[in-house]
Amino acid sequence: MSGSNPLKKTPQKATGLHVGTAAPGVKKVDPILVADHVSRKFGGLVAVDVEHVEIPRGAITALIGPNGAGKTTLFNLLTGFDKPDTGSWSFSGKDLAGVPAHKVAKMGQVRTFQLTKALGLLTVLENMKLGAKNQTGESLFQSIFPFLWKKQEAEIEERALEILERFKLIKLKDDFAASLSGGQRKLLEMARALMSDPTLVMLDEPMAGVNPALTESLLEHILDLKTQGMTVLFVEHDMHMVRHIADWVIVMAEGRIIAEGPPDEVMKDEAVVDAYLGSHQDVDLGVVTGRITPPKDEK
Amino acid sequence: MADEKNVVVNVDNLVAGYLPGVNILNGCNLIARKGELIGIIGPNGAGKSTLLKAIFGQSKVREGSVYLNGEDITGLKADKLVERGVGYVPQNNNVFPSLTIEENLQMGVYQKPDRYDEGLELVTSLFAELGARLKQRAGSLSGGERQMVAMGRALMMSPSVLLLDEPSAGLSPVRQDEAFLRVSDINKAGVTTIMVEQNARRCLQICDRGYVLDQGKDAVTGSGRDLLNDPKVIELYLGSLGA
Numbered sequence: 001m002s003g004s005n006p007l008k009k010t011p012q013k014a015t016g017l018h019v020g021t022a023a024p025g026v027k028k029v030d031p032i033l034v035a036d037h038v039s040r041k042f043g044g045l046v047a048v049d050v051e052h053v054e055i056p057r058g059a060i061t062a063l064i065g066p067n068g069a070g071k072t073t074l075f076n077l078l079t080g081f082d083k084p085d086t087g088s089w090s091f092s093g094k095d096l097a098g099v100p101a102h103k104v105a106k107m108g109q110v111r112t113f114q115l116t117k118a119l120g121l122l123t124v125l126e127n128m129k130l131g132a133k134n135q136t137g138e139s140l141f142q143s144i145f146p147f148l149w150k151k152q153e154a155e156i157e158e159r160a161l162e163i164l165e166r167f168k169l170i171k172l173k174d175d176f177a178a179s180l181s182g183g184q185r186k187l188l189e190m191a192r193a194l195m196s197d198p199t200l201v202m203l204d205e206p207m208a209g210v211n212p213a214l215t216e217s218l219l220e221h222i223l224d225l226k227t228q229g230m231t232v233l234f235v236e237h238d239m240h241m242v243r244h245i246a247d248w249v250i251v252m253a254e255g256r257i258i259a260e261g262p263p264d265e266v267m268k269d270e271a272v273v274d275a276y277l278g279s280h281q282d283v284d285l286g287v288v289t290g291r292i293t294p295p296k297d298e299k
Numbered sequence: 300m301a302d303e304k305n306v307v308v309n310v311d312n313l314v315a316g317y318l319p320g321v322n323i324l325n326g327c328n329l330i331a332r333k334g335e336l337i338g339i340i341g342p343n344g345a346g347k348s349t350l351l352k353a354i355f356g357q358s359k360v361r362e363g364s365v366y367l368n369g370e371d372i373t374g375l376k377a378d379k380l381v382e383r384g385v386g387y388v389p390q391n392n393n394v395f396p397s398l399t400i401e402e403n404l405q406m407g408v409y410q411k412p413d414r415y416d417e418g419l420e421l422v423t424s425l426f427a428e429l430g431a432r433l434k435q436r437a438g439s440l441s442g443g444e445r446q447m448v449a450m451g452r453a454l455m456m457s458p459s460v461l462l463l464d465e466p467s468a469g470l471s472p473v474r475q476d477e478a479f480l481r482v483s484d485i486n487k488a489g490v491t492t493i494m495v496e497q498n499a500r501r502c503l504q505i506c507d508r509g510y511v512l513d514q515g516k517d518a519v520t521g522s523g524r525d526l527l528n529d530p531k532v533i534e535l536y537l538g539s540l541g542a
Contacts, residue, residue, distance in 0.1 A: 066471040067442065182343065239472060278473025285476065285504040289483040292524065 011223050014247040015262070017056040022261035025052040032057035032200055032231045033078065033109075038087030039255075040073055047073040048084070049255040055200075060222065060232040062242040062263070065252035066276050071235045074252070075204055079111045080104040091200065106133055110193040111202035117189065120178030124169055124188060127177050128160035129153075131195030160195060167191045167221060183210040183218075190221060201225055203234035207241055219245055239277065243267065251276065305333040306369070307460050307491045308354065313363035315353040322361065323349040325515035331460060331493055336486040338506035338523060340499040340536055345512040347495040348390065351462045354493075355387040356380055368459065382410055386458035390465045393449035396438030400429055403437050403448050407455030418455035425484055426451055443474040447481065454485065461485065463494040467501065479505055499536050503527045511536060 019027040031054035040048040048070040055061050063071050076082035078089060080101035088097045091109050099107075119127055135156070137149035164170045167187050172180065177188060186206060193201055206222070207215050215238075223245055225232050236242055242249060242263055249266040251259040253275045259266050266272055273279060286292040310329040316322040323346045331337045339347050352358040354365050356375050364373045367383060377387070395403055404422060408414045423430035426447050437448050446466055453461055466482055467475040475498060483505045486492045496502035503509050503523040511519040511532055519532060526532050 066473075067469065237471065273473075276471055276473055278476045280476045280480075281472065285479050285483070285501055286523070288476075289480060289487075289505055291483070291505060291507075 011245060013262070014056075014059040014226075017059055017248055018260075022265065024257040024260055026054075026260055028054040028056040030057045031055060033089065033091050033233070035078065035089035036087060038074070038077055038084050038089060040070075040077055040082065040084045046255050048077060050074065050087075050252075050257055053250065053257055053260075055231065055233055056248055057231050058226070058229060059247040060226050060234070060245055061248045061250060062246035063233060063235045063250050063252065064237070064239075064242060064276065065258075068254075069252040070255040071252055072204055075111060075202060075235065079109065079202060081111075105196060105198075108197070108199035109202065110196050110198040110200070111204065112186075112189045112193055112206065113204050120176060122177060123174050124164065124177055124180070125157070125160055125173040127188060128164060128192055128195055129156050131192035132156045132159070133196045156195075163191050163194055166224075168217065183214040186210055187214070187218065187221075190218070194225075198230060200231045200233065203232065205235050205237065207236060207238050215241070239267070239281065303330075303332075307331050307333050307335075307367065308493065309366040309369075310350070310354065311364045311366070313350070313353055313365065314361045315349060315358045315363075316361065317349075317358055323358070323515055324353060326363070327512065327515060328517050329493075329510055331491050333491055334486070334489060335491055335508060336483070336506045337491075337493045338499075338502040338509040339493065339495045339512060340497075340502055340509060340526075341512035341518075342536060346515040347512050348464050349515075350512065351387065351464050351493070351495055355385060355462060357387075378410065381456055381458075384456070384459035386453035386456065386461040388446075388449045388453045388461070388463050388466070390468055394437040394440075394445050394452070397436065399434050399436055400440075400448055400451075401433040403452050404429075404433075404455055407452035411456065414456065418457065421457060421488070422451040422454050425454070425481070425488060441474075442470055443477060446470070446478055450481065450485065454490070458490065460491045460493060463492065465495055465497055467496060467498050475501065500527070 017028055019029060033055040035050055035053050038048060038050045039046065065071055073082065077084045080099055088095065090096055091107060094107065096104060135152065137143045137153065142148045161170065164173055169184065169187055169191060172184065177185065180188060190203065190206065206218055210218060219241065222232055246263050249261060249263045250257055251266060251272050258275065259269045259272050267277060280288055308331040310327060313324050313327045314322050315324040327346065327350055339350065341347050349358050353360050356377050360374050364371055366372065367385060372380060372383060395406060404419060405415060408418050429447060429451055437445060440448065463482060467478045470478060479501050482492060482494060494502060494506065503526050506523040509521065509523050509526045510517045511526065519526065519529065
C-alpha cells in the first residue's frame with residue numbers, strides 16, 4: 001500500500017452485523033431486506049441467481065463484482081424495476097414480490113441510477129419537490145383547492161431547500177437540471193431520493209463519472225445517511241470508496257453471490273481476488289512493471 | 300522545439316474542436332521522446348481524447364501544429380498517418396466484431412500486406428494468447444481481450460508512436476491492472492506510447508511523464524512520480540481517497 005489513508009477521519013464502522021461465520025447468504029442480526037431464490041434470465045444468460053441474501057439494517061453495504069456479474073439487475077429486481085423469473089423478497093418484513101417500483105419507493109426503499117435520471121427541463125428545486133411523497137395536490141379533486149395543499153407545499157419546499165443546502169446545491173436551485181454537470185446530477189439524484197424520507201437508500205455506482213474533487217463530499221453524504229439511521233446499499237467499482245465507507249461487502253460473480261463479509265476480510269478472499277480485484281490491488285504498478293524500486297516502508 | 304533530436308511527437312500550441320466556434324483544445328503542448336510512455340490525465344471535458352484525435356486527424360485543427368519525427372503531420376488523413384507510423388486505438392468500437400482476430404490484425408496492415416508476418420511476430424510476442432486464438436471472432440471476446448486485439452492491430456505496422464484512448468475504460472479492477480501492464484510491456488518493447496486515462500493514479504504509476512490537461516491546455520506536466528505526489532494534482536484530479 002503506498003501511503004496511508006489521507007482522509008482525516010476514518011468513519012466508525014458498524015460491526016457485529018451477521019450471525020455465525022461470514023459466508024454467502026449468511027444470516028444477519030437485523031436484516032432490512034431479505035431475498036430468496038431470486039433468479040432472472042435474459043434468453044440463455046442467467047443474469048441473477050441468488051439463493052439467499054440479507055442486507056443488514058442501519059449499515060452501509062457495498063455490492064461489488066466484475067462487469068456483467070448481475071449487480072444492477074439485482075438492484076432492478078429488488079426495487080421492482082424488473083420482474084424476476086423466480087423468487088421472493090421482503091423489505092422490513094413486508095413481502096415485495098410483484099410490488100411495482102413506485103409503491104416500493106413509497107414504502108421507504110428508494111434508489112438512484114448509474115446513469116442519472118434527473119428531469120432536465122425542471123429546475124433543481126422542482127426536481128427535489130417531485131421526490132416528496134403523499135402530496136395532497138396529487139389528487140385531482142384536492143388539486144383544485146389550493147388551500148388544501150398550500151401549507152404542505154410550503155413545508156416540502158422548506159425541506160427541499162434544507163437538503164439542497166446540505167448537498168451544496170442551493171445556489172443552483174433555480175437552474176434547469178439539464179445544465180448541471182454529471183457530478184452535480186449525481187448529487188441531485190441522491191438529494192431527491194432523500195425527499196421521500198427513505199429507510200433504505202440504494203445507490204447504483206454513485207461515484208461513476210464523478211470528478212475526484214466531488215467524490216469526498218458525496219462520501220460524506222453517504223456516511224451521513226447512516227448517522228441519520230438509514231440503511232444504504234450501493235454498487236461501486238471504486239475499491240477505495242468501498243473500503244472506506246462500507247460496513248459490509250457482498251461480492252457477485254456470474255449472477256451468484258460468491259463472498260460476503262467486512263471489507264478488509266472480503267478483499268483478502270481468494271475467490272474475490274481471482275474474480276475481481278486481481279493480485280496487484282494494493283501494489284503500485286510502477287513496482288510491478290519494474291519502473292521503480294519500492295521504498296522500504298511500502299513493502 | 301521540434302529540432303530536439305529524439306523527439307518523436309511534438310504538439311505545438313494546438314487549438315482544435317468539432318463544432319464551428321467551439322474550441323476544445325486551447326493552445327495545448329505535448330512532447331513525447333523516443334521510448335517514452337506518456338500519460339494524459341485531467342477532469343471530464345478537459346480535452347484529453349480530443350488531443351489524441353487531433354494528433355490522429357480526427358478533429359479539426361484550427362491553429363498550431365503536430366510534428367512526427369520533425370515532419371509536420373498536422374491535419375493529415377488517418378491512412379497517411381498510419382503509413383507514417385502513428386498507431387491509434389480509440390476508446391470504443393475499436394475492433395471489427397464480425398471478423399476473426401487474424402482478420403482484425405490483417406486490417407492493421409492492409410496498406411502493406413507484406414508486413415503481416417513481421418507485425419504478427421511483434422503482436423504475439425506481446426500477447427501470446429492472441430496467437431493461440433487467431434480464428435476466433437473478435438465479437439465473442441471479453442472487453443479486456445478486445446482491447447488486446449485493438450492494440451495488436453495498431454501495432455501491426457510497428458508504429459513509431461502508439462496513441463491509446465483510455466485502455467482501462469469499462470474494465471473491472473483486475474482487468475484494468477492487466478491492461479496497464481500490457482501497455483507497459485508494449486512500451487518496454489520500444490514503442491513510444493501516449494495514453495489518455497481516467498484512472499489517473501494507475502496511469503501515473505506506470506508512465507514516464509504525465510500531462511494534466513485542464514480546459515484544453517496542458518496545465519501541469521512532470522514525471523509520473525512527481526505528479527502522483529503533487530498536492531495540487533491530488534486535490535484536483537486524484538482525490539485524497541485511497542492510496
